[in-house]
Amino acid sequence: MNTPYAYNAWYPLAWARDIGRTLATRRVLEEDLVVFRTEGGKVAALEDVCPHRLAPLSLGTLRGDAVECGYHGLAFDCTGKCISAPGMARAPTGAQVRSYPTAESMGMVWVWMGDADKADPGQVFRLPEYDDPNYSVVEGDALPVRANYLSLADNLCDPTHVVYVHKTTLASAGREETRVMHERQGNKVITWRWVIDGPLIPVFQGLKDFGGANVDRWHYYHYHAPCIAVIDFGSARTGTGAPEGNREDCIQMFACHFITPIDQHSCMQHWLCLKNSPADPEVDARLLSSLRLAFNEDKQVLEAIQRNEDKPREWKRINLALDASSIKMRRIVEEMAGSAT
Template structure:
């Protein structure tokens, strides 16, 4: 059984990558062709001509229509066939499925479910992304050969940082600090504070801390596929845990995930931070994140292989599993309550 939520906005591509060239993407096991109209909007259609199933992405963009590369059948951006070369009549059933899209935060978002429910005001937004006092930089579209809910487990789980990301985002000081969690409406929040400890490697490298810091990780997981990791540090004793964060260094690592198929996901990641950054600093920070997320990728792909191989194995649970398990129940609930469009 599929575990994809369909009635939701998924990221499908960086806005920077969608242009007047036809681009192919895959999401929830569907092939999609994307292009930008002459007016600048983004059109998404099923990537198969209903005649012989040639991917439309192998055709030509003519104005805002796609001409199939096999026999020239032409579909306007509503998916309606407007030309069949060699004949006058266009079969009324010659229609390609289209999908609602929207752009925000440098990404193209797509709605794969019931289109009558697609409300563009619900596309995810992080206010700080638009705040001139903050800076941001786009990262990569990282392919991970693992189910997207396995990525979600990882993103409801601050504890892994102490073991997986020792050269970048974590250090041993946090190893034994328990993780808190709270289920909120459509969201799982997990967090912990590490008080009076050495800064993590990237804060040591790019920050300006005098000695030990008070450090926090807040993982905001918006089901089914978005995670905002709020992490930061302030000099110990300056009151950060009580809410005074005037002199802190704070980064939102944003993960916008595309479920491609049951064993493939794409993590579109970017970072937003409370300090100015030129392109050199942004590139340096992205390089650090690239190391960290490659570590996650290695682990998630190895787990995927073992889960496939040991499909009936019953695993053991520990305290930090409470949040991922509740997150999965939340996603299951979203899937169950969906009524397929008729």
């Protein structure tokens, strides 16, 4: 069964570092886009098709701030308007391709896939800690996942899978029954759990010296529908008051996941990490390696699930108590998709 798309929303398009003065292609919500930077540095995104013979514009050439079709040379400006055509004194009337509003935030280019009049750049997601000098940024990857984007969203609303999937990176043994809490706030779902008086998880090793003492560990999963997940997780020495709000002497990280729905069977997971410690090449490289391992563990499970979902057979999912956040998240996406119709 197809999952819904909420078109009136900002979606991650690409890492800003990957878009320059050459034509690039991206697919979002089953729509193909050609993307480039103008001479002034702004990102332009156009429908990747020439209205003449339907050749992809991405096969053409960037000339100044216009895309020249590689089939018959029609040129389109950043608004999608045809500004010239070979052998014609004027560009053909009605030769227009769709343009998409874009914005940049947190090292990402974002694109608005719905009604352009409703696109507000001020609503593009930005985590306050991204601009906080007490935190350093570890920019990650664009991980292709051959699974529906809401399957990845399920994963990012679910702390309970960590003890089974991420045993060598994000979990400690013996905490399978730790209580999980959840609530909805508007178009956001928050899911959280605390692990009290336990060992430091592997990914935190070497980031802070707790003298071998046990820690109190928190995981807060903030899912902003339809495509953003921020996981606030950290540790403080047991008994220092972290559950009550005292986190002055702690490790804290924000794992940010920006999901691009490509189609019903695939998505792109852009991720980065913020940590409350200075940038350090050796530490950051080790952290990147651990997080890549963890997110590839998720990828392996989610792609196997998608293969089962694609099989032509009758089946019905069952829900457990631990699915409450995922159910809330999917309901929000359905509401957002329905409000645009």
